[in-house]
Amino acid sequence: MAHSNNKMSTPLSPVASSSSRRKKSQVLKPMPPLRIGMVGGGTIGGGVYELIMGRLKEERPYSPRSSSKHSKQSQVCRKRPLWITKVCVKDLSKPRSFHLDEEITTMTTNVDSILNDPNIDMVVEVMGGTGLAKKVVEEGLMKGKMVVTANKALLANHLESIQGLVNQIQEAQDKQLLQHQQEQQLYMYNMPLPVASCFGFEAAVCAGIPIIHTLQTCYAGDVIHQIQGICNGTTNYILEKMKNGASMEEALLETQDLGYAEEDPNEDIEGFDVRVKICLLAKLAFGLTVPVQDVPCRGITLLERIDFEYAKVLGCTIKLVGTAQRLHEAREWDGPLSVYVSPLMVPKDHVLARISSHGNAVAITSANMGTCSYLGPGAGRFPTANSVVADICRIADGQQGPAFPIEAPPHLELDLDYIAIFYIRIPFQDGLGIIKRVGELSEDCGVSIHSILQTPIMDRMSADFCVTTEECKVSQVEDLCEAINQQVDFCRAPCVYMPMMREIYY
């Protein structure tokens, strides 16, 4: 059928608008494939490989790849075919969970064969760790390649140097474009148009939830006050199981079988994984680089079944949450920036309380929008790979905005002695005057008690009561717990404390 008779063609289609005027030899050639070198061929690397090189063909009968005469050109990306031409792994003999297209892809154990290959346009780092991965990302950028990474630990721990590099490249590109525009006299004003970024890290936080892109683009005209996120699927899964009576050890084993947990599960249960993620979110929301090691971090290891019982009495459930907020003592949202990770008592009708299994969620409170929540799968092969592939496509299409779009206001300070209302559980052996003594120590520490709860004592040697406090600083609660542990004879184990979410702020 002649193109001019094709009623489906739009005026904008290059075929319809120009083919009739163009001689056969002038027909536009398809864009050459974007060549990708991927470092890491494990859970996520395998997923990325399948989405780009195979899964479309297998699962979608209408895939352009299967019907195209360019049978090797995956059309995951709108403008350019994507080819993964090299995959670097540690052990070549290890069986892979993806089907290798040997006509296009070679396997290697040498990252330099990717970094030094002039035919490779983009490096995708999905190996993890902060050693070799740092070299891969930084050298990739320095060698002028586009870079996509899923590596939260690398980013949070080396944010300054990676941001410096990305900014440097961006400035050089801006300069080049400005020069071009001036030479071509394209614009009256010397304002360079922003060049698309060459760097993406969507998968680094909350896996499948597009939270990085959202923060990079959608709050441009807004002011963010607070971010609270369930950013770790493993602990969310464990807490749900513990609430229903399972032990932490049993639940952790399940998450390991499901492939959600980190290689060292302490990263999950001690809250360290959430810590790097909330630092990245804080960077995008408030512009400040937060030193990861300084951020107060409490995991879920001290929690016991009784905490879930008291949570129920309080109309709450317990979630491990990363918080970054600019809450002022006067309850204004213009205070210093506080960042912390802790189990949190969340009212059971709050959106974060409803996140089940290995799900993740991020609630962002801002001046224009109130609170918006973003929910989705926070771990797993295809959700994470989807975010990696989204970065690849945005960068390949020239649509990736600046990686770190905002700078911190000049006087923004970091205050890690955060304020909240708190739940404190005091494990005790029964005796006279315990509550009175705890009351006196609270007064000494300047902590005002809001409520006292005690379920009927079943075992006099092993009981617990809890208090909730008025708003105070975490250092005051730490002092109080320390004083109780040291000075109250009946205290049988360290006190357990956690902040409580206060809906009044919303």
Ligand SMILES: NC(=O)c1ccc[n+]([C@@H]2O[C@H](COP(=O)([O-])OP(=O)(O)OC[C@H]3O[C@@H](n4cnc5c(N)ncnc54)[C@H](O)[C@@H]3O)[C@@H](O)[C@H]2O)c1
């Ligand atoms: N698994 C998830 O759900 C998830 C979610 C979000 C982000 N991430 C991030 O994605 C990245 C990859 O995670 P994964 O679960 O695929 O890990 P994985 O352990 O399954 O895979 C790692 C891969 O890297 C390769 N590798 C490791 N060291 C290497 C070396 N020195 N030289 C060459 N290759 C090497 C391994 O051979 C393996 O193929 C990590 O940064 C992780 O934090 C994972």
Ligand SMILES: N[C@@H](CCO)C(=O)O
């Ligand atoms: N261990 C992490 C993987 C995703 O970063 C989690 O459970 O969320």
